[in-house]
Structures are given as C-alpha cells and as structure tokens.
Amino acid sequence: MSAILTLDNVAKSFVMHLQDGLTIPVVNGVSLTVKPGECIVLGGPSGAGKSSILKMIYGNYRVDSGAIRVVAQTTVAQTTFASETAGAETVDIATAAPRRVLALRRRTIGYVSQFLRVIPRVPALAVVAEAAIAFGIERAEAEARARTLLTRLNVPERLWSLPPATFSGGEQQRVNIARGFIADHPILLLDEPTASLDARNRAAVVELIDTKKADGTAIVGIFHDDDVRERVATRIVDVTTFAARAA
Numbered sequence: 001m002s003a004i005l006t007l008d009n010v011a012k013s014f015v016m017h018l019q020d021g022l023t024i025p026v027v028n029g030v031s032l033t034v035k036p037g038e039c040i041v042l043g044g045p046s047g048a049g050k051s052s053i054l055k056m057i058y059g060n061y062r063v064d065s066g067a068i069r070v071v072a073q074t075t076v077a078q079t080t081f082a083s084e085t086a087g088a089e090t091v092d093i094a095t096a097a098p099r100r101v102l103a104l105r106r107r108t109i110g111y112v113s114q115f116l117r118v119i120p121r122v123p124a125l126a127v128v129a130e131a132a133i134a135f136g137i138e139r140a141e142a143e144a145r146a147r148t149l150l151t152r153l154n155v156p157e158r159l160w161s162l163p164p165a166t167f168s169g170g171e172q173q174r175v176n177i178a179r180g181f182i183a184d185h186p187i188l189l190l191d192e193p194t195a196s197l198d199a200r201n202r203a204a205v206v207e208l209i210d211t212k213k214a215d216g217t218a219i220v221g222i223f224h225d226d227d228v229r230e231r232v233a234t235r236i237v238d239v240t241t242f243a244a245r246a247a
C-alpha cells in the first residue's frame with residue numbers, strides 16, 4: 001500500500017475550560033503534502049506547534065478547521081482483512097469517525113512517540129513483534145522482523161526476553177522505535193525518535209528511515225538533532241510560518 005498525506009489549511013487552538021474558556025491559538029493555515037518516499041521534517045522553536053500537528057494527523061487532537069486527507073492506494077494482493085477492498089480510498093482525518101481513525105492507525109499510519117508505553121511483564125521481543133501481528137503479519141515473520149530490528153538497533157540479545165520496564169531510557173526508546181518501524185504502514189509519524197540516543201544509535205535510526213523512504217513510506221518527523229534532521233529530511237517545514245498568535 002502507498003499513501004499521500006495532505007494537510008489543507010489546518011488550524012488548531014486549545015480552549016482552557018478551567019480558565020474561563022481562555023483560547024490559546026497554536027497553528028493556522030497549515031498546508032503541506034507528503035508523498036511516498038518523502039520525509040518532511042517539522043522545524044521551529046519549542047512551543048511552535050510541531051507535536052500538535054503530528055497529533056492532529058494521528059487523530060489524537062481534534063482539528064478546528066481545514067482537512068487532513070489520506071489517499072491510500074491498495075492492490076488486491078495487499079489486502080489482508082476480509083473487510084478491505086483494493087483501490088484508492090480517501091479519508092479526511094479531521095472529520096472521520098473514531099472507528100475509521102482506528103482502522104487507519106492499524107493499517108495506514110504508524111506513530112513513534114518519544115516514550116515507550118507498554119503492558120507490564122511482556123518481553124521486549126514480544127512487544128515489538130505484536131506491533132507487526134496487529135498490522136496483519138504472521139507471527140513467525142513478525143518475530144523474525146523483531147529480531148532483525150532489535151539487532152540493527154543494538155539492543156543486546158540478553159534483554160529480548162525481559163520486559164522493557166527496567167531498561168535504560170535509550171534501550172526503551174530503541175524498543176519503541178523497533179515497534180514503530182516493524183510494520184509496513186505507508187505513513188509514518190516520528191516524534192523525536194532519536195532524542196535519548198547516542199551517536200551510534202542515532203545513525204542506526206537514520207539508516208532505518210532511509211530504508212523506509214526507499215520502500216515508499218511517506219514520513220513526517222520532528223528531530224531536535226540538527227545532524228539527523230539534515231540527513232533524513234527531503235524538506236524542512238518551519239512551523240512558525242503557521243503561527244496563529246496574531247490571528
């Protein structure tokens with residue numbers, strides 16, 4: 001499956017109900033298109049609205065106005081679930097029903113958050129493999145991919161059978177990245193995936209991003225590390241150009 005993501009004139013403000021409905025405008029007029037193989041990096045200072053844009057694309061934050069369109073192209077060979085049909089399908093995340101958004105997250109949009117949130121007592125290898133199984137990949141293939149990814153991300157094999165709760169911050173983040181990269185979502189959202197990593201592991205993540213781009217994944221990411229940003233971006237979008245403060 002391949003997909004094109006288009007944000008069209010998206011605006012977002014937060015209403016603080018505990019402060020007499022005080023409205024905090026964040027972004028306005030966000031328009032951008034992400035095509036297969038592109039990696040659009042959202043830039044701009046802290047508080048500019050980068051994470052809010054990612055969360056709107058993932059359907060976590062409601063959009064005040066505008067559209068977030070996903071056009072997904074599926075071939076017959078790529079359908080996994082009986083309910084799916086081949087062909088092009090357009091969904092506007094800004095207006096889609098919650099059930100539709102959940103279906104998009106399962107098959108179309110992957111998200112790597114800054115921190116790992118997992119069920120306690122599940123071993124790291126299973127945490128990673130489960131993300132592929134949920135996508136529709138067979139268990140044996142999912143476990144093989146999980147081993148390959150954990151190896152590429154330098155997670156020592158002795159940790160694979162242990163739950164990640166006691167892992168170091170960087171180890172947890174690498175399990176998190178493996179989990180986000182294991183499936184074949186045609187759109188991938190990356191919220192500072194390299195934040196707590198050393199140079200060697202940042203390089204490993206850059207390689208994984210290169211592989212996804214080569215496979216035709218459309219990526220939107222936030223990276224505070226300038227080296228990583230320059231290395232992976234096909235285009236850097238300065239979010240301050242969408243500042244809504246003056247609106």
Ligand SMILES: Nc1ncnc2c1ncn2[C@@H]1O[C@H](COP(=O)(O)OP(=O)(O)OP(=O)(O)O)[C@@H](O)[C@H]1O
Nearest residue numbers: 014015024026044045046047048049050051052053
């Ligand atoms: N759930 C929320 N409720 C209220 N205000 C919020 C919420 N989420 C974000 N904001 C506000 O929106 C603005 C943009 O936040 P956002 O996290 O999108 O910025 P950012 O550019 O990702 O910053 P950083 O680089 O520090 O992560 C900030 O002023 C923040 O306080």
